[in-house]
Amino acid sequence: MALIYEKRNHIAYITLNRPQSHNAIDPETVVELVDAWQDFSQDRELRCAILTGAGEQSFCAGADLGKLIPLWTGARQAITDADQKVQANPLLAQQALLRDFPLTKPVIAAINGNAIAGGFEILYNTDIRIAAENARFGLQEVKWSIVPAGGSTVHLARQMPYARAMEMLLTGELIDARQAMEYGFINQVVPRDQVMAAAERYAAIIAKNGPLAVAAVKQAVLENSGKDVPAALAREMELSIPVFLSQDAQEGPRAFKERREPVYKGK
Structure with a gap:
């Protein structure tokens, strides 16, 4: 499974589960994420979600350059059911990243490692963000002559100071977790093995409200x-x-x- 979706104590746990690929988003992940968000939004017993990544290195490296992007450009033919769904509806990936998915229930990001490109952009649509000390953040699209169109030109300058946002957008350079917290983008920076516990503390409080x-x-x-x-x-x-x-x-x-x-x- 590209995604692990669990429910405990009014909390939904959504885990990107491709650690061997830095939790990059492939077609299967897109379809399973959309299904998870829909279930979370509709299940009245669920009051908060925690989004995280499997493994110790990456939260999410963004779109899978070998599987997802070639499907959009036509460089790869659809093979699986997920391939066909993504090819038939290119906006499905935007819903998976919550760009075009209205959600009023809170989402907490337990950022266990690097959040790059689409893996950074999905954070715009989370409400509380806990990062591991080793996590790095960034939008490197301009380095490859691509626009970060997952909401970055809209949300980033609203969620951190303008000059800092433009620095990230125009240079494509990465920042570390401490910098992200200084810019107001992250709530807490904790040791890697404490990320989920910190996220669960917030989730437990919210779930009682x-x-x-x-x-x-x-x-x-x-x-x-x-x-x-x-x-x-x-x-x-x-x-x-x-x-x-x-x-x-x-x-x-x-x-x-x-x-x-x-x-x-x-x-």
């Missing part, structure tokens, strides 16, 4: 980015009112008053 409130918060932030303040405030209220009227909103204050853990049902 009201799922309707969490989803509304994320949706409001995503939708209101770039809007003028009055319009953004109006949309925030539109998203907030249904949550205020929910059963969960009654359960939260009741549990606080009764000094117990709330039991949220997403209703």
Whole structure:
């Protein structure tokens, strides 16, 4: 399997599982990622996801230059079912990287190693990012006369200072985990063997919170980015009112008053 998809304690674990290829994204990975994201978004029991890579060297090296790119350019014929699906729908890969996949549930990135090209671009669509000390990040596309069109020219300068973003985009040089944290792109840098534990701590906290409130918060932030303040405030209220009227909103204050853990049902 190119992907390992597991569910535990309201948390989805999504693991890129091609360590021998630096977890590069091939057609099978594309199809399995899209299926996983769809299931995660629809399963009401799942409240948070952790995305990581197998092995100790790479989180994700981006698109598989031997299997995925040649399929798009016509240099390779479709052989597998996954090949045929990707060839029939080139936008499937963008959905796999969450570029064109609306998702209001939180995603935590447990970055166990290098995140390059598409492996870096998928991080734009995660909400909390934990990186191993050895991880490196970058967009090397311009070195090969390619545009990093997985959302980089849109998202990167919004998620770190403009000059730092342009430095990465125009030079194609890599940065290390400490630099990424200094630029505000990463939440934490930890030893490699502590990456998953740190991600799980965040996920456990989020999974205990009201799922309707969490989803509304994320949706409001995503939708209101770039809007003028009055319009953004109006949309925030539109998203907030249904949550205020929910059963969960009654359960939260009741549990606080009764000094117990709330039991949220997403209703």
